[in-house]
Amino acid sequence: MTPHTDRMRSHPPDGRFGGLWADLAGIGRDALRGGYARHGFDDADLQLREWFVEQARRRGLDTETDRNGNLWAWWGSPGPNAVVTGSHLDSVPGGGAFDGPLGVVSALLAVDELRLRGVRPAVPLALVCFAEEEGGRFGLPCLGSRLLVGAIDPDAARRLRDGDGISVADAMQRAGVDPAGAGPDPQRLAGIGAFVELHIEQGRLLRAADPTAAIGVGSSIVAHGRWRITVSGQGNHAGTTAPRDRHDPMIPAAGAVLAARRVIQAHPGAVATVGRLQPIPGGTNVIASSVDVWLDVRHGAAADTSALVDEILHEARAEAELEGCDLRVHRESMTDQVTFDPALTMDLSARLGAPAVPTGAGHDAGLLAPHVPTAMLFVRNPSGVSHAPDEYAETQDCLTGVRALADTLEGLLAPEAVPR
Ligand code: GLV
Numbered sequence: 228m229t230p231h232t233d234r235m236r237s238h239p240p241d242g243r244f245g246g247l248w249a250d251l252a253g254i255g256r257d258a259l260r261g262g263y264a265r266h267g268f269d270d271a272d273l274q275l276r277e278w279f280v281e282q283a284r285r286r287g288l289d290t291e292t293d294r295n296g297n298l299w300a301w302w303g304s305p306g307p308n309a310v311v312t313g314s315h316l317d318s319v320p321g322g323g324a325f326d327g328p329l330g331v332v333s334a335l336l337a338v339d340e341l342r343l344r345g346v347r348p349a350v351p352l353a354l355v356c357f358a359e360e361e362g363g364r365f366g367l368p369c370l371g372s373r374l375l376v377g378a379i380d381p382d383a384a385r386r387l388r389d390g391d392g393i394s395v396a397d398a399m400q401r402a403g404v405d406p407a408g409a410g411p412d413p414q415r416l417a418g419i420g421a422f423v424e425l426h427i428e429q430g431r432l433l434r435a436a437d438p439t440a441a442i443g444v445g446s447s448i449v450a451h452g453r454w455r456i457t458v459s460g461q462g463n464h465a466g467t468t469a470p471r472d473r474h475d476p477m478i479p480a481a482g483a484v485l486a487a488r489r490v491i492q493a494h495p496g497a498v499a500t501v502g503r504l505q506p507i508p509g510g511t512n513v514i515a516s517s518v519d520v521w522l523d524v525r526h527g528a529a530a531d532t533s534a535l536v537d538e539i540l541h542e543a544r545a546e547a548e549l550e551g552c553d554l555r556v557h558r559e560s561m562t563d564q565v566t567f568d569p570a571l572t573m574d575l576s577a578r579l580g581a582p583a584v585p586t587g588a589g590h591d592a593g594l595l596a597p598h599v600p601t602a603m604l605f606v607r608n609p610s611g612v613s614h615a616p617d618e619y620a621e622t623q624d625c626l627t628g629v630r631a632l633a634d635t636l637e638g639l640l641a642p643e644a645v646p647r
């Protein structure tokens with residue numbers, strides 16, 4: 228379990244990046260899985276949020292927490308046509324250091340860079356940290372941005388529970404956010420003139436487009452959703468239950484895993500993953516009474532994704548019937564495909580000399596894109612590995628990312644860029 232350790236130590240060590248990166252390095256380490264466990268409103272997340280507020284304060288930025296627990300730091304008074312940049316601070320379980328925090332650190336450093344350049348913004352600039360982007364605690368990805376744009380019923384969001392039974396409402400309350408206020412924030416959304424999220428690249432599409440490019444521009448995100456499949460059978464003794472007497476829910480659960488692989492093989496470009504599975508009660512010498520299987524599927528538009536899930540479930544149901552088990556399905560989330568603002572994307576790609584590439588990863592930028600002109604910048608990830616401790620980007624590429632973000636913001640903050 229050591230290959231990631233060197234990577235984890237080799238956070239960008241020097242220069243402007245080093246200090247901020249070192250601040251974060253020790254927060255929320257996942258002792259069990261390696262990497263980080265930072266989840267919406269947990270202790271590590273609250274520490275990271277305090278750190279962000281302090282960094283904003285040092286830069287003379289006014290901070291606020293919005294009604295959905297997202298953090299904002301303002302250069303200039305909040306007002307119309309604001310240019311917004313940022314990302315998230317939470318991680319997946321055992322996640323890497325870069326997914327999320329790189330966009331937040333780069334946003335802070337871009338402010339420093341713009342000030343060094345003597346830029347005087349013609350419109351407000353806001354830095355944002357969206358809450359619980361990964362859905363690692365409450366199961367729903369992009370919780371904060373989803374609530375902001377009204378893509379989830381606030382009551383349903385408040386009721387979501389983590390593995391310990393703590394609700395979103397309770398977690399928000401503990402973080403000092405009044406859960407009763409959670410929900411769509413049309414006024415805030417209408418005040419955003421443009422949103423740009425910088426992120427480490429996940430996968431290998433940037434390298435495929437141009438192996439020499441340190442920076443890419445995001446063109447689109449594929450539709451993606453999460454389903455919880457609950458298979459119920461008969462809990463029993465592993466040693467005394469004859470094969471003909473078993474109703475073992477693990478068999479259809481395994482069937483669902485294999486069906487997912489079979490189905491995507493027939494659909495080029497599609498991906499399906501079971502990264503989480505929970506047998507109840509979970510004993511080596513116990514036939515489970517039920518098994519929860521979480522299925523993540525991504526393909527084309529929402530209808531394409533749902534069609535694949537139907538195929539997978541068709542096979543899983545057949546397995547459940549053969550085993551004499553019951554199978555129920557709950558869709559936890561669905562996010563349709565998005566195309567980022569074509570004019571902004573083309574302009575950035577040309578100005579930064581960065582190829583435009585699609586991604587299979589979800590982002591808060593994907594939630595904002597249907598509402599405000601949105602773009603993404605990707606920083607080269609040599610291995611493509613993400614959502615794992617080995618996730619990594621070179622310091623030089625991160626600094627190139629900061630400059631590219633500063634260039635992007637400088638263009639958007641110029642008087643001639645402001646719509647009249
Ligand atoms: C989040 O990063 C996701 O793509 O699931």
Ligand code: MN
Nearest residue numbers: 319326361614
């Ligand atoms: Mn992620």
Ligand code: MN
Nearest residue numbers: 326327360426
């Ligand atoms: Mn992310």
